[in-house]
Amino acid sequence: MNDVQADKVSFRDVKAELLRRITEREWGPGALLPGEVELAAEFQVARATVNRAMRELTEEGIVERRRKAGTRVRPSPLRAARFEIPLVRAEIEATGAAYGYRLLERRVVVAPDWLAARLALAAGVRLLYLRCLHVAGAAPYQHEERWISLAAQPAAEAEDFAESGPNEWLIRAVPFSEVEISFLATAAEGGVAWALAMAEGEPVFTVERTTWWQGQAVTHVRLSFGRGHRITTRY
Amino acid sequence: MNDVQADKVSFRDVKAELLRRITEREWGPGALLPGEVELAAEFQVARATVNRAMRELTEEGIVERRRKAGTRVRPSPLRAARFEIPLVRAEIEATGAAYGYRLLERRVVVAPDWLAARLALAAGVRLLYLRCLHVAGAAPYQHEERWISLAAQPAAEAEDFAESGPNEWLIRAVPFSEVEISFLATAAEGGVAWALAMAEGEPVFTVERTTWWQGQAVTHVRLSFGRGHRITTRY
DNA sequence: AGCTGCTATTTGTCTGACCATATCGTCGAA
DNA sequence: TTCGACGATATGGTCAGACAAATAGCAGCT
Missing domain, CATH: 1.10.10.10 (Winged helix-like DNA-binding domain superfamily/Winged helix DNA-binding domain)
Structure with a gap:
């Protein structure tokens, strides 16, 4: 034995x-x-x-x-990599830095065509447009540009988002049923470059996320990370 | 009832x-x-x-x-996103385009310091250095820059990689036990910009992957994708 | 007040038996 | 030869019962 x-x-x-x-x-x-x-x-x-x-x-x-x-x-290892996507606040605090937040811009807009197409919105729908900055210690960490559908989420119009980010509010207030996430590289330009203290045209790691609730688009967000940011996973 | x-x-x-x-x-x-x-x-x-x-x-x-x-x-939805990472060939053929491959450079080098540190290699280890291009139809799709440890994988030195990419060879020939994958944004420069027909400094979506087998680094690769590339997942 | 050890509760996992479902082969009919 | 029916077989999933492991919360001690 x-x-x-x-x-x-x-x-x-x-x-x-x-x-x-x-x-x-x-x-x-x-x-x-x-x-x-x-x-x-x-x-x-x-x-x-x-x-x-x-x-x-x-x-x-x-x-x-x-x-x-x-x-x-599997003949060719179609390996699936899992990336965990935490809240910015948690992500920053996990590094030991203090989390800071600043609202840069807040307007009600009508949906631009490219966005209306992407979210399958009717033309002329009103959206709340926000730009804000998440800060780690003294350094800018992430620029957030967000559109919230006021048709899907009218309560958003009453929020000023001066003290805490729209993401944290949305998580508390809005359920979601479907999410699409993309990773891509973009060029820093205008307000993004300024907010992240980067040169015009510098490469920026960018995440785009669109969220639906019961078939209706709730919010679309474009997150731009500071210089040298990367996301990593091991297995 | x-x-x-x-x-x-x-x-x-x-x-x-x-x-x-x-x-x-x-x-x-x-x-x-x-x-x-x-x-x-x-x-x-x-x-x-x-x-x-x-x-x-x-x-x-x-x-x-x-x-x-x-x-x-979960109080804050630490949602985990899964990305499937296929072979370039399969990725290109899935779009309907013809897959093409070109070897751009092939040299034996001693490990540069930054790489030796990252792979935990002894100083002065010999590596096979490769640069190649994966083409979709007529358009450049992905630039691949790869280092293969000749200590871990001596058989690689006998391969010329003229006809098919090192990735496909490695999958057939080499097992692996641990992988680290990063996504980041870089600036196109030199050979990468030229191969992908991009302007110097344009943002490039980049994937870095390091592979180990039983604690020993086998290969490190840096994949740069053509203009506008993004990876997406839904859930 | 603070520490320690116990216990009840909750999830984690395994078992062996059973039926469900998809599909590869085969065999027979047209 | 080709097509369709059908049986064998491998995985998919359910169930009831059992025991293991972790731990929140309590009781009792110092």
Whole structure:
């Protein structure tokens, strides 16, 4: 008997072992893995345990599964990376710096065409337009340019957003059902460059996020980060 | 009796209903949800089914769970966004354009200091340095600048990478255990600007990826995308 | 007041049995 | 030869029961 001291085998152990066999090319790209029952017998666990291990590997993009066809190692690792997107305030305070906020501009506007198209708004809809700056210690950290649909969220018009950012208000006040996030690189220009203390045309890491509630666009925001900002994930 | 036609209730139904109550503020940010047993009784399902629904909500950053303390709606939605990172070839072919590849430069170099530091390499380690261009139809799509550790991967020196990219070779040939990915904005300069047909200093969406195998750095790559590139995800 | 240890409660995981669903092969009919 | 029906098979999911692990909150001690 080996396994004299055998600790209980968990789905984590199974998953780790399967991952080992895959990364060490015991099962190369495209290879067919044994079925769940077979692996359950090998590891001396219930099939449900193997199932959970393999399901997590599927979610991480390591393997592909199809009924009857079985489980295969993905030929080209379409690895999915997860990025956590915290609130600016939390992000800044996590670095140890003091969080500061300044409202730069606040106007009611009619939706410009490009935005109306993107949010599928009727022409001439009124929006609350805001520009504000999030500061880490003394340094500008993030410039926020936001449009809030007053049709979807009339209460926003009564808020002045002088003391705290619209994001924090929206999270408390507005539910959302669907979100689209984009990452891109833009050139700093005009108010953005000025607010972030950057030269005109400098590259800026930018996040755009649009939020809907029950099919209706609630808000669109463009976040521009200060010089050298990057987001990182490991796995 | 309602539920006359009652379809079988699945963890998906439970999850959707919990999510509905959360997004519609029936349970607002920070609120404590009922325990698993209670919900299982309410939905007339096994506790395991409720557990799976709630576990998935946890993974998506919607709720927080702690033993004995119960399950709470996250006060600030630290929503995790998933981005799928395919191979360039697949990414280009998915748009319908023909994929093209050109090797721009291939040299053996000693690790520059900044890279040696980042990869935790000994000073003076030999690396294979490559620059290449991935083309979509007629337009340059992505500039790739890559360093491959010849200590970790000596076989790379025998490859000429004239016909297909180092990424495709590495995926076939080299396992990896750990990956770090960053997104950032940089300024196009020199060879990058030229290859992508951009002006000097134009903003470029850039991805950096470092790969390790069993604690040893295998490769570091810097991918620069053409004008206007963005990556997007919805949920 | 502050510390320590206990306990009840809640989530985490495993088991083995069962049925559901998708689909690959095969076999037979047109 | 081609098409369609059908059975075998692998994964998908549910269930009830059991035990493990973490910990909030309490009781009792110093």
